[in-house]
Amino acid sequence: MVHAAIVSEPPKAPLSGPSRRQADTPSRGSALASGGVAEGVRVLKPRRAAPADALRATRAEINLAALRHNLRVVTRHATEAGAAHVWPVLKADGYGHGAPAVARTLERAGAKGFCVALLEEAIELREAGIRAPLLVMGGYAASAYEEIASRDVTPVIYDLGQVETLVRAARALGHRVPAHLKVDTGMARLGVQMKDLKAFAEAFAKQREVCITGLMTHLACADAEPGHTDAAFTAQQVSRFEEATQVLTSAGVIDACTVRHAANSAALLRGEAVFDAVRPGIAVFGVSPLAAVSSELHSAMRVRTEIVDLRAIEPGESVGYGALFRASTASRIATIPMGYADGLSRHLSNRGHVLVRGRRAPIVGAVSMDMAMVDVTNVTGVALRDEVVILGAQEGLLGKGAISAEEVARAGGSIAWEVLTSISRRVPRFYREP
Numbered sequence: 001m002v003h004a005a006i007v008s009e010p011p012k013a014p015l016s017g018p019s020r021r022q023a024d025t026p027s028r029g030s031a032l033a034s035g036g037v038a039e040g041v042r043v044l045k046p047r048r049a050a051p052a053d054a055l056r057a058t059r060a061e062i063n064l065a066a067l068r069h070n071l072r073v074v075t076r077h078a079t080e081a082g083a084a085h086v087w088p089v090l091k092a093d094g095y096g097h098g099a100p101a102v103a104r105t106l107e108r109a110g111a112k113g114f115c116v117a118l119l120e121e122a123i124e125l126r127e128a129g130i131r132a133p134l135l136v137m138g139g140y141a142a143s144a145y146e147e148i149a150s151r152d153v154t155p156v157i158y159d160l161g162q163v164e165t166l167v168r169a170a171r172a173l174g175h176r177v178p179a180h181l182k183v184d185t186g187m188a189r190l191g192v193q194m195k196d197l198k199a200f201a202e203a204f205a206k207q208r209e210v211c212i213t214g215l216m217t218h219l220a221c222a223d224a225e226p227g228h229t230d231a232a233f234t235a236q237q238v239s240r241f242e243e244a245t246q247v248l249t250s251a252g253v254i255d256a257c258t259v260r261h262a263a264n265s266a267a268l269l270r271g272e273a274v275f276d277a278v279r280p281g282i283a284v285f286g287v288s289p290l291a292a293v294s295s296e297l298h299s300a301m302r303v304r305t306e307i308v309d310l311r312a313i314e315p316g317e318s319v320g321y322g323a324l325f326r327a328s329t330a331s332r333i334a335t336i337p338m339g340y341a342d343g344l345s346r347h348l349s350n351r352g353h354v355l356v357r358g359r360r361a362p363i364v365g366a367v368s369m370d371m372a373m374v375d376v377t378n379v380t381g382v383a384l385r386d387e388v389v390i391l392g393a394q395e396g397l398l399g400k401g402a403i404s405a406e407e408v409a410r411a412g413g414s415i416a417w418e419v420l421t422s423i424s425r426r427v428p429r430f431y432r433e434p
């Protein structure tokens, strides 16, 4: 049943939303049309937090030039592999870097669309003045799609209940609603399962209000080392994705204009499963998910604090909750005002390292909620207020070094994604050009 007021042509922009209709500049005919940075649209600059904004010494410094560099790197990989669109993934507050500032920086640098997990994250970006199309990838119950459709974003759908809600929303709005369809090719997380695809397609084809502008899937093992048994998994997912494309094309659900996308950072850097668009997340923030690939990426986040207390302890004396560390020799212990509530994982207790004066120093004892202790016995001349680097590079009187998100992840039994997204909101972000 077609509502009279619903436009007959599906929106051409794969991530298009109402912004496309509202944009006052004409479409330039690209796949994302004027949803991107249209001429005459003022894109806001990142707000730089001034040092005076934050009293605490613990802060995350975000290097905006590194973000732009990484966008160029992933765009070059995408172009070489034949993908026309790069949509950076800015979920979880832009992997902890502050999504609004990251989005403004990347939009100004030419990014033509972004992916987020939550509608809430998309709304935050719109309120920050982001005009580029936004794809909301997370899972929502069907009832939420009424709200999602009324916002200036493109939802991802994977069940008929969601389609029904979108059809109702489209009728109320008086225009067709675009959506991307997700198929499950092996991740078993979100998406129409292959066995249900035909039935889904037949039911979907009965309405005209929702149009599929994008077809997507997500890869489970894109970062597996070549030769590892999981490496064949991606090839299998790709062949299922091709099969899904055929089923949906014959049912008339998608056509040659539908933008297909599967690649995360690992797949993109490998040149695997690169279809029409790519969704790099971690690579944009300067972390390569491929251990084997020497990275051309620049890490964008540096987390630093300062020593707020310093003491000498005798052999046999202990440090922190549970007396988890006991000094074997006379030691100097520095206290830093960063704890697990700031994103310094408790799993780093007695395991992690920091940089002081350019030298590595071990975290000793249990990391507590707001503070942690560091053994600075070997840091000659160590003093109160010395800078302590938790993540990133430091050059000091005793040398220079760097601690990567991968290193922190290994020490704490985690992954770089979790390390970055754990830096909590109470750590102020300072945005810097280098």
Ligand SMILES: *Cc1c(COP(=O)(O)O)cnc(C)c1O
Residues within 6 Å of the ligand: 089, 091, 137, 218, 263, 264, 265, 266, 279, 280, 281, 282, 283, 289
């Ligand atoms: C998080 C996510 C990505 C980005 O993954 P990275 O490994 O950070 O590049 C892409 N697609 C989907 C569906 C995701 O959830």
